[in-house]
Amino acid sequence: MKPSLQLKLSQHLTLTPQLQQSIKLLQLSTLELNQEIERFLLDNPMLERDEQDDFVAQPGLATSASPAEREREQAQERATSDEDEVRQGSERDEEGIDWSNVGTGASAKRDDDDDDFQEFQAAELSLREHLDQQVALSPLNDRDRALVRFIIEAIDDDGYLYQPLEELLELLPPEFAIDLDELSIALHHVQSLDPAGVGARTPQECLSLQLRARPESSIQMLALEIVDQHLDLLAERNFVRLKKLTGCNDEDLRATHTLICSLDPHPGSRHAASDTRYVLPDVIVRKTRGLWTVNLNQEAMPRLRVNSLYASLLQQNRGQTGGLSGQLQEARWLIKNVQQRFDTILRVSQAIVDQQRQFFDHGDVAMRPLTLREIADQLELHESTVSRVTTQKYMATPRGVFELKYFFGSHVSTDTGGAASSTAIRALIRQLVEAEDGKKPLSDAKIAEVLGQQGIVVARRTIAKYRESLNIPPVSLRKSI
Numbered sequence: 326m327k328p329s330l331q332l333k334l335s336q337h338l339t340l341t342p343q344l345q346q347s348i349k350l351l352q353l354s355t356l357e358l359n360q361e362i363e364r365f366l367l368d369n370p371m372l373e374r375d376e377q378d379d380f381v382a383q384p385g386l387a388t389s390a391s392p393a394e395r396e397r398e399q400a401q402e403r404a405t406s407d408e409d410e411v412r413q414g415s416e417r418d419e420e421g422i423d424w425s426n427v428g429t430g431a432s433a434k435r436d437d438d439d440d441d442f443q444e445f446q447a448a449e450l451s452l453r454e455h456l457d458q459q460v461a462l463s464p465l466n467d468r469d470r471a472l473v474r475f476i477i478e479a480i481d482d483d484g485y486l487y488q489p490l491e492e493l494l495e496l497l498p499p500e501f502a503i504d505l506d507e508l509s510i511a512l513h514h515v516q517s518l519d520p521a522g523v524g525a526r527t528p529q530e531c532l533s534l535q536l537r538a539r540p541e542s543s544i545q546m547l548a549l550e551i552v553d554q555h556l557d558l559l560a561e562r563n564f565v566r567l568k569k570l571t572g573c574n575d576e577d578l579r580a581t582h583t584l585i586c587s588l589d590p591h592p593g594s595r596h597a598a599s600d601t602r603y604v605l606p607d608v609i610v611r612k613t614r615g616l617w618t619v620n621l622n623q624e625a626m627p628r629l630r631v632n633s634l635y636a637s638l639l640q641q642n643r644g645q646t647g648g649l650s651g652q653l654q655e656a657r658w659l660i661k662n663v664q665q666r667f668d669t670i671l672r673v674s675q676a677i678v679d680q681q682r683q684f685f686d687h688g689d690v691a692m693r694p695l696t697l698r699e700i701a702d703q704l705e706l707h708e709s710t711v712s713r714v715t716t717q718k719y720m721a722t723p724r725g726v727f728e729l730k731y732f733f734g735s736h737v738s739t740d741t742g743g744a745a746s747s748t749a750i751r752a753l754i755r756q757l758v759e760a761e762d763g764k765k766p767l768s769d770a771k772i773a774e775v776l777g778q779q780g781i782v783v784a785r786r787t788i789a790k791y792r793e794s795l796n797i798p799p800v801s802l803r804k805s806i
Contacts, residue, residue: 342658343658343662346658346659346662347662347665347666348713349361350662350663350666351666351669351710351713351714352713352716353717354717354718355605355607355625355717355718355719356605357717358627358663358666359627362627362629362659362663365655365656365659369652369655369656369659370632370635370649370652371631371632371635371636371649371652371653371655371656372629372630372631372632372652372655372656372659372660373629373630373631373632374627374628374629374630375628375629375630376628449596450596451596451597452480452482452484452523452593452596452597453477453478453480455519455596456477456480456515456518456523457474457477459518459519460473460474460477460514460518463514465514469507469510469511469514472503472507472508472511473511473514473515475493475497475511476493476508476511476512476515476524477515479493480515480523480524480593481593482593482594482597483591483592483593483594484520484522484523484524484525484531484591484592484593484594485524485525485526485531485593486512486515486524486525486526487526490505490508490509490512491505493508494508512524516534520589520592520593520595520596521534521535521538521592522534522535522588522589522592523592523593525592528590529552529553529556531588531590531592532552532556532585532588532590533549533552533553535588535589535592536548536549536552536584536585536588537549543577544577544580544581544584545584547571547573547577547578547581548581548584548585550571551567551571551581551585552585554570555567555570555571558570559582559585561801562801562802562804562805564578564804604719604726605622605624605625605719606622606625606719606720606721606726607621607622607625607667607670607674607718607719607720608620608621608622608670608671608674608718608719608720608721609621609622609720609721610674610678610685610720610721610722610723611723612685612723617678617679617682617685618675618678619671619674619675619678619720620671621667621670621671622721626667627663629656629659629660629663630660631653631656631657631660632656635649635653636653639653669706669710669714670714670718672704673700673704673706673711673714673715673729674718674720674729676700676703676704677695677700677720677729677732680693680695680699680700680732681693681695681732684724684732685722685723685724688724688752689748689749689751689752690749690752690753690756691749692732692734692746692748692749692752693744693746693749694734694735694744694745694746694747695732695733695734695746696733697711697712697715697733714729715728715729715730715733716729716730731748734746734747734748735747737750737781737782737783737787745781747791750776750781750783750791751791751794751795753776753779753781754772754788754791754792754795754797755795755797757772757775758772758792758797758803761803763803763804763805764804764805766800766803766804767800768800769785769786769788769789769792769799769800770785770788772788772792773785773787773788776788
């Protein structure tokens, strides 16, 4: 077959670099957007942050006082300084000793430069470091202290020792001549350390160690008996059999149950490294004159501008600036795309608030079904654009901070031909569970029946799925004494 050359005309959609950047910025979260902007600031000298508002906000920089006002302020300052000298003179005795700072330490009298200080957060100790500090202060010989630290190294972050002592013994060199009894004694030393319950091999032993560390009382003894012998019955909430086996009454069993529930099944978790993440909302919802309005959060909006010095040099030396003209265009694109990103977020957020007015007035039970397509059709946007806008974007409301995705969800048909939001059904389930009788909790079938009486037809398995998503235990575990 002989090769040939053919010409063909066709039309296809091509994304310009500006449009690609706009789409990318739209789907970024606030944190990711700031990181992306920092990268642009480092790479592009034509771009800089607009910090003019910060200087105007400082006192004394934006306003100027009249001569009469300045004279009055100077007179007040002189009067204040005279009062300070009189007060300091009264605090000195006949020998000229200043007693005002006696007993307050060297930090009581400081220079003005020392007023500005930085607070340093104390480093959190890990569980092993916390235990090692206690072992270092314990009256043990070097051999026992080494065995205790050997067991501490085998403890996990929750404070449990899941590896059997026999396996730990095999890891020790034979020339040390350590037997199982010595290792058991070392484990007892570990279990006597703080926090109580550390070094336990089972959750039952962990609770038992914490109870033994408490002052002895009748409730403590009853709780210890239940944990050591009848913990499975307590987990099943078989209170009738527990009262029969222990011979206690309802009041003592209720107090014992409260005591056991107050124990920590993961004693080492309090020393785990905390990873606290804060959400910076993109928009703020307020009620003004009876209407819910949305405003952009100025703290989340980066203020950018083109560097005026470089822009003027570029204008004066046209044709001799190399790649600065391209960087100037990139800077203008970025500023425009960032502004367009926040404008789109504001439009979508206002549309969501208009659709979910009943939620802001009455709460989760008034949430109506809403889909991305409804907002897209209302704003004449593509559904994928609305999806990008509502992902990892947050809204601060009087009812809390919510992701924009929270206001969208599936729906369930009602008897009247309408629809109920899944969020509203979850709120109704929570209300029913919170108002139920602890001695006769509602089953999933009963909750479905109650919702059916309100016109919301929901299957029992759907109730179970929503209940599990709310972290509500089943009916057998919600029964109280």
